Amino acid sequence: MTEPTIRTKDLTKHFTLNDSFVSRLFGTETKTVRAVDGVSFEIERGESFGLAGESGCGKTTLSKTLLDLYSPTAGDVYFNGQNIAEMSDAEMDSDFRTEAQIVYQNPYDSVNPGYTVRRWVREPLDVHGIGSRDERENEVAETLERVGLKPADAYIDEYSSELSGGERQRVSIARAIVLGPSFLVGDEPVSMLDVSARASILHLLNDLQTDLGLSSLYISHDLSMLKYMCDRIGVMYLGKLVEVGPTEQIINDPKHPYTKALVGSTPIIDPDRERESIDLEGEVPDPVNLPSGCRFAPRCPEAMEECTRAEPPMFDTNDEQVARCILYDD
Ligand SMILES: Nc1ncnc2c1ncn2[C@@H]1O[C@H](COP(=O)(O)OP(=O)(O)OP(=O)(O)O)[C@@H](O)[C@H]1O
Numbered sequence: 138m139t140e141p142t143i144r145t146k147d148l149t150k151h152f153t154l155n156d157s158f159v160s161r162l163f164g165t166e167t168k169t170v171r172a173v174d175g176v177s178f179e180i181e182r183g184e185s186f187g188l189a190g191e192s193g194c195g196k197t198t199l200s201k202t203l204l205d206l207y208s209p210t211a212g213d214v215y216f217n218g219q220n221i222a223e224m225s226d227a228e229m230d231s232d233f234r235t236e237a238q239i240v241y242q243n244p245y246d247s248v249n250p251g252y253t254v255r256r257w258v259r260e261p262l263d264v265h266g267i268g269s270r271d272e273r274e275n276e277v278a279e280t281l282e283r284v285g286l287k288p289a290d291a292y293i294d295e296y297s298s299e300l301s302g303g304e305r306q307r308v309s310i311a312r313a314i315v316l317g318p319s320f321l322v323g324d325e326p327v328s329m330l331d332v333s334a335r336a337s338i339l340h341l342l343n344d345l346q347t348d349l350g351l352s353s354l355y356i357s358h359d360l361s362m363l364k365y366m367c368d369r370i371g372v373m374y375l376g377k378l379v380e381v382g383p384t385e386q387i388i389n390d391p392k393h394p395y396t397k398a399l400v401g402s403t404p405i406i407d408p409d410r411e412r413e414s415i416d417l418e419g420e421v422p423d424p425v426n427l428p429s430g431c432r433f434a435p436r437c438p439e440a441m442e443e444c445t446r447a448e449p450p451m452f453d454t455n456d457e458q459v460a461r462c463i464l465y466d467d
């Protein structure tokens with residue numbers, strides 16, 4: 138059986154606030170932000186998985202923790218079946234840091250303004266000591282053309298200030314794929330771009346996914362983008378996955394009351410389709426002071442007294458669809 142590209146088991150990332158020497162000296166109370174609070178899921182080979190949820194629910198923290206850019210507070214990440222915490226430095230370098238790459242949200246921040254396009258895209262090859270100088274140069278030019286910056290000569294000596302937002306994001310994608318990764322994370326990869334650039338960048342990412350056989354994780358507030366890009370969607374609320382399933386099922390037949398509200402507030406998905414509209418009332422609670430029991434209970438239109446007693450586990454609701462809600466406990 139083929140191992141999933143990514144599997145997390147109870148992955149947890151908490152941030153401690155007021156933990157400095159000065160705060161301790163003055164007795165300031167430390168607080169724990171439970172940004173990611175026990176997340177288990179997998180991304181199969183060649184699969185595109187979408188992560189949805191309101192701002193602050195932990196999407197970016199989850200992606201950075203699974204890429205080992207943050208060290209987990211608890212839990213494990215398995216890459217092609219191997220626990221990354223047990224990889225040697227050499228394995229981390231050759232197997233994980235070359236194979237797993239990320240494209241960030243803001244192309245204005247994520248391309249170094251002091252570098253030419255050539256230097257920025259070539260840097261990962263330099264750092265990993267891949268190929269001769271000529272081979273690296275050829276690889277950079279080919280990769281630029283692969284991401285639609287054609288002819289490469291027209292872009293290769295430019296600085297990012299000379300490029301549009303869409304072109305910068307193509308440069309970021311070129312840097313992310315130049316090492317030939319097998320896993321790509323896109324954290325809101327088009328949300329800072331003009332509407333006109335968005336579709337062509339999504340199209341490019343979709344083509345790369347197929348042509349390079351990538352497994353991917355796309356993060357977005359925008360369910361219509363995830364609908365276009367992803368095979369399955371996971372919905373996060375306050376650090377936990379609350380529903381996971383095939384994209385069509387999550388969008389056309391959501392089960393968790395939070396997913397229903399999220400889908401109902403996204404009119405562009407399919408304007409002809411009647412769907413239950415639930416208003417998402419109230420603020421997202423603070424991940425420092427979580428409600429007891431079901432985290433969604435204070436905002437849930439279907440909440441009952443027993444919802445506040447214990448955190449619900451995931452229940453099977455449909456084929457391959459699970460929801461963290463006691464309405465599905467049979
Ligand atoms: N470095 C940090 N230190 C302390 N708290 C943090 C840190 N990074 C994130 N948080 C907190 O963790 C929670 C999750 O943040 P995160 O950025 O992962 O959410 P998100 O779902 O990506 O939000 P958005 O959609 O706005 O990008 C938030 O409450 C945030 O304030």
Ligand code: SF4
Nearest residue numbers: 431434437444462463
């Ligand atoms: S467990 Fe209760 S409060 Fe939580 S989503 Fe289900 S019905 Fe709503």
Ligand SMILES: [Mg+2]
Nearest residue numbers: 196197198324
């Ligand atoms: Mg984020």
